Every structure is written in structure tokens, then in C-alpha cells.
Amino acid sequence: MNTKDADRAFKNLTSFNGFLKQTAYMTLLKLILQKPLPPLKEDLELGPLEKKIALHKRAIDLAVQGNFKYALQLLLLEQQYEKAASITSSIQTVDVELFYALLGVYQKEFDTRTSGALSFLQEGEVGGLKGSVGLLKCVRYLFEKSSSVGDLYDTEQLISQAELQGNRMIQVPALLIGALLSLRSRAYPKAQLQARRAVLLSREWDSLYVVQVGKIIEDIAGFFLGVKPTEKSLEAITHPSLKAACRTIYKALFKSVNGHAPVWLDAVEYGVPENAMWLVRALLSDESEFQQCLEREMPEEWLHYLRSNEGKRDITKWRAFRQGAGDSRTEDSALKSLHVEKVNNAHPGVYLALLGRFSLSVQGEEIAGRKIAYRSAKALLVYLALAHNHMSFRSQIAQQIWPEADQAHWQERLYQATRVIRKEVQEIKKGCEPLEASRIERTLGFNPQQVTVDIDIFTRLAKSVASSNSDEDIVHLAKQAEELYQGDLYLPEDECFRFADPIRIALRDQYIDTMVTASAAALRITHYTLAVHFAELAYLVDDMREDTLMALIQALRKCGRAQDAQHYYDLYVQKYVMKRRKMPSKQLRMIAGAEKGKESIETSGGEITKLGFYDAM
Numbered sequence: 001m002n003t004k005d006a007d008r009a010f011k012n013l014t015s016f017n018g019f020l021k022q023t024a025y026m027t028l029l030k031l032i033l034q035k036p037l038p039p040l041k042e043d044l045e046l047g048p049l050e051k052k053i054a055l056h057k058r059a060i061d062l063a064v065q066g067n068f069k070y071a072l073q074l075l076l077l078e079q080q081y082e083k084a085a086s087i088t089s090s091i092q093t094v095d096v097e098l099f100y101a102l103l104g105v106y107q108k109e110f111d112t113r114t115s116g117a118l119s120f121l122q123e124g125e126v127g128g129l130k131g132s133v134g135l136l137k138c139v140r141y142l143f144e145k146s147s148s149v150g151d152l153y154d155t156e157q158l159i160s161q162a163e164l165q166g167n168r169m170i171q172v173p174a175l176l177i178g179a180l181l182s183l184r185s186r187a188y189p190k191a192q193l194q195a196r197r198a199v200l201l202s203r204e205w206d207s208l209y210v211v212q213v214g215k216i217i218e219d220i221a222g223f224f225l226g227v228k229p230t231e232k233s234l235e236a237i238t239h240p241s242l243k244a245a246c247r248t249i250y251k252a253l254f255k256s257v258n259g260h261a262p263v264w265l266d267a268v269e270y271g272v273p274e275n276a277m278w279l280v281r282a283l284l285s286d287e288s289e290f291q292q293c294l295e296r297e298m299p300e301e302w303l304h305y306l307r308s309n310e311g312k313r314d315i316t317k318w319r320a321f322r323q324g325a326g327d328s329r330t331e332d333s334a335l336k337s338l339h340v341e342k343v344n345n346a347h348p349g350v351y352l353a354l355l356g357r358f359s360l361s362v363q364g365e366e367i368a369g370r371k372i373a374y375r376s377a378k379a380l381l382v383y384l385a386l387a388h389n390h391m392s393f394r395s396q397i398a399q400q401i402w403p404e405a406d407q408a409h410w411q412e413r414l415y416q417a418t419r420v421i422r423k424e425v426q427e428i429k430k431g432c433e434p435l436e437a438s439r440i441e442r443t444l445g446f447n448p449q450q451v452t453v454d455i456d457i458f459t460r461l462a463k464s465v466a467s468s469n470s471d472e473d474i475v476h477l478a479k480q481a482e483e484l485y486q487g488d489l490y491l492p493e494d495e496c497f498r499f500a501d502p503i504r505i506a507l508r509d510q511y512i513d514t515m516v517t518a519s520a521a522a523l524r525i526t527h528y529t530l531a532v533h534f535a536e537l538a539y540l541v542d543d544m545r546e547d548t549l550m551a552l553i554q555a556l557r558k559c560g561r562a563q564d565a566q567h568y569y570d571l572y573v574q575k576y577v578m579k580r581r582k583m584p585s586k587q588l589r590m591i592a593g594a595e596k597g598k599e600s601i602e603t604s605g606g607e608i609t610k611l612g613f614y615d616a617m
Helices: 003-013 018-032 048-064 068-079 087-102 112-123 127-143 149-165 168-184 188-201 208-224 231-235 240-257 274-284 289-297 300-308 331-336 374-386 394-401 407-428 454-467 471-484 495-524 528-541 546-558 562-580 586-591
Strands: 350-353 359-362 391-393 435-438 443-446 451-453 598-603 606-611
Touching (some): 112 127, 168 208, 168 274, 240 289, 240 528, 359 407, 374 391, 374 394, 374 443, 394 407, 451 454, 471 528, 528 546, 546 562
């Protein structure tokens, strides 16, 4: 399906002809599950249905490249507004569960919403959409300790059905699942063949992630057939998450047989490779000497991630911000000590998180959102979190949150909001006073001895990254900043919080600056895959900034991914430069190797240079 056909289908979605509309609807839905769609033209007047399909396309495109975390975030933002069951909402629900699984989250039972969506798709008349239900079922087989012949049979059947339908979006992942199940049953040649076939079928997607997952599975099978991976095998794996996982897997393979691993596998791993944790969990589910070695070789941080995300729906992050506010150490040493620690060593007081989502916790126990949303308590917490020194005059609070209320009414509302906050906090920790009020100064604010806000920790980390002279410290601090920044600043939908939009933008820019700085630092200490990781994080937040693109291109080229670097540069030229009729900076052109292949074109603003698309890398 080319761009022209896709545009025609989108036009038919808004047609008054019921037959054309329904046909276009089903055509797009079926194609979405078969292979990634080409780029669709931008249209600000897209309806709700078209927006859902475009959102699904973006999520699938991210997933094909191994960015499950960001694909999941996209869908979760949309899912929270979905109420009624429909084909699109059911597909999104199944996709959410798949992305959770691909991030290593193992739920033994589905919740009511997911069960309903699975039944809706399985029992409905849309036969072409049942493959996603079967795929989700097969993914769960990977995480179960005791596998059966039936698991392998179901997977083989799914592969056959997808092949008959020409549905490669189901066939390719099903082949990779089948290869891992074949490894578990010690059918190593079959595992190799399935992995190779998956890679072959995915070529048109240009997915580095799928190719390298297939390569890792093939290397594992080859090891047990007598062919050991070499240093070049490891160098061929360039995806950041897969690189970290691959090094640990290879190390476990060698130690399971020889008792020791080659020197070229020695390296310090930073953080959890979330986008490869499904593969790690699948390999840990097999009871063997290799599985035991893999568990021993894994960093404790990874094991904690897997244990924390077993039987739960929400992804538990390995938080690095559980630091007491009243510590007597200097700020710099305190920041450096904000290292990995276990979740049960929770903050002793109240912890308010606003980066990505709203969360209020007391001694590590989160208060349900519905409890704190009562009587504008949540709005008050957000306002104080954003206020200077987390304190404000009560009259200013009232004017911002209850602008329509007179003094008598807003005083009562403010009292009720503070009462709700104190009640919920003290139900968990008796005697804990989260708020401080001054009758003389007529102010209200957080008690700094009890309340910690994630924004404060993030900004301190970002400032430390900007001022540090140690590349190792920059990398460690940036990883902690990454863990904290789960998304843009949460703001209630009320109009009264529009004043905080500049704060949201400033925090986003601070995050991007931190990741770009960290990418450069990682390059200097030759952690090339980590440099790519940081640069990709910055690029995903804002792909219009030249510094993020420069950082990404430099890191990719150091990793040996010159083709990917050229792809990102060409995309930038195509998407922004040609629309704005402006040239990228000379520095970017030099980094991208774009000082040749120019052709002159005339515009109303004078002569500019149009960059040709050539193989500069």
C-alpha cells in the first residue's frame, strides 16, 4: 500500500458513503497489523478514528525499531481516555499488553479490560485481527517456567496462519518466539532456521532491532552446536539495549561450559536494558546450566527489575531518587550517592512525582489517585510543587485554583483540600505533617523535612551534569536523571495551570541538554552504545533540535552504524529543511559529511542550498 492508496483510504473514512467508509476502515486496520504503513500526509483535520490509526502506526514503527518503552507511553496516553469497546480500542489494549511483555513485565492473569478486548477480537467477525491475540498468548509462553508441547504447537500454528494471510507483522515475532521455544526444547538447528527466516522476512522494515535479536538467538543455538561467538559477533550488535543484554548472555554461555569468559566480554553495564528484558526473561525461564550462569552474571539491578515486574501491571523502575532530604552531606556528594538502591528502602517521608505522571507516595506506598483527587487536593499539591520554594500566599493559591470563589468560599475550599492531603498521608504515617501554614504571613507550603519533589532532584542532577568535569560522573548522573524523567511535566487539564507551560518546556529542554551532554561524555570514555542511548533519548523528545541530531549522528558513526546516521540526517532534511526552505547549520553539515552533493535552488528569500541524498557515510 503506497502513500497515494493510504491517502485515498483516509479520505474514504470521512465519506458519506457507508460502504466506502467501512471498507476503508477495515482495509487500514488489517494493513496496520501486516506491515508498517508508509508516511502519511499530515492533516490537522484528522478525525478521532484517523488519529487512532495514525497513533497505532507511530507505536508500531517505534516497536519495530525496538523502542517499546516509548511506544507504550504513546498508547497509554491515549488509552486513559478510552471508555467504550471498539475495534481500535481493543487493538490498542492488546498492543499495550504486548509492549508490557516486551519490556519484561510478566502478568500471570489479564485484567478485566484486557480480557474484554481479547474476547472482543477473538469472538468478533474480523478474522484478520485475531493474530494479535494469538501473538500475545505465545509471548506469555516464553515467560512460563514449565513449557509444554502444546506451547510449541500453538506457536507453529500461529506462524502458519500468519504466513497464509501474508501477515508478516505476526509471522516475524512468532518465528522469534518459536526459535526461543526451540532453544528450550534443545532443537538448536530448528532455532537457527526460525531466527534466520524471521530476519529474512523483516528485511523490508529496515529494522536493526529484529535483525540483531535474530543474530543473538542464532548465536546461542550455534554455541550449543559447537560454534562459539567471537568479539566480532559482539561488535555486530549495536542496538544499545541488545548490546548490554548480548554481552551478559555471551558471558553466561562461556561460563556455563568453560567456567570463565573471554576478556573482551568484560565491561561495566549502566542501567537496565528495558527494551531487551523480554529476551532476558525468556532465557531465564529455561531450567539449565546456562540459565543459572545467566542469573549469576546479571547485574543485581536487572534482577530487581525482573522481580519487581512479575505479576504486576505497572513497570516498577529502579528508582535512584529515594534520598533523605535532611542528609548532612554536601549537595554534590549527596547527588553522587544517589545511586541504585532497593525499592524497599523507600523515602522516609512524602514523595511527590510529577515528571511523566502524578504520583504521591508515603514511605514508598503510593496513595491511589482517586483519593487525592477529592476536593482539589491534587491541584493544590501540583501548584505547591511548582511554586517557588514550594510555598505561596494563600490568596494567590485561591486566585489560581478557585478564581471564581469569593474569600469566604475559597478559604473553606483551601481548608478542605489541605484536610484531604493530611488525612491520606497520616493514614499511612501517623504524625506526618506534609504542609506548613503561617497565619502571620498567610502562606501555605510543603514541609521541607517531610516532602520531596522529583522536580527538585531532577534539576539538581541536570545542573551537576552541566557543571561536572568528570565524564564518569556525568554518565552516572545522567542515568539517574533518565530514571527520574518519565515524561513531560504532569499538569491538570484545568485552564488555571496554563501558567506552568513554560516550566514544562524548560524541564524538557533541561532533560535534552542533559542527555546530549551525557552522550558526548559517553563517547569520550568509549561507551559508544551508551552514547547512542543518551542521544536517542534526546532525539525522541525533540527531533527538531540540531544538537540532538548531531549527538545522535556522532554516536551512531562511532558504533559503526553509518547507514542509520545517514538515514536520520536525510529524514531531518526531508522533514524540516525542505519545508522551511532553510539550511541546517554548517556544523551539522560537517558532522553529517554533507558538504558535497549540493544543488542550488532559488527561493523568494534568495539562494539556498538543497542537500542531495547521497551515500556520504
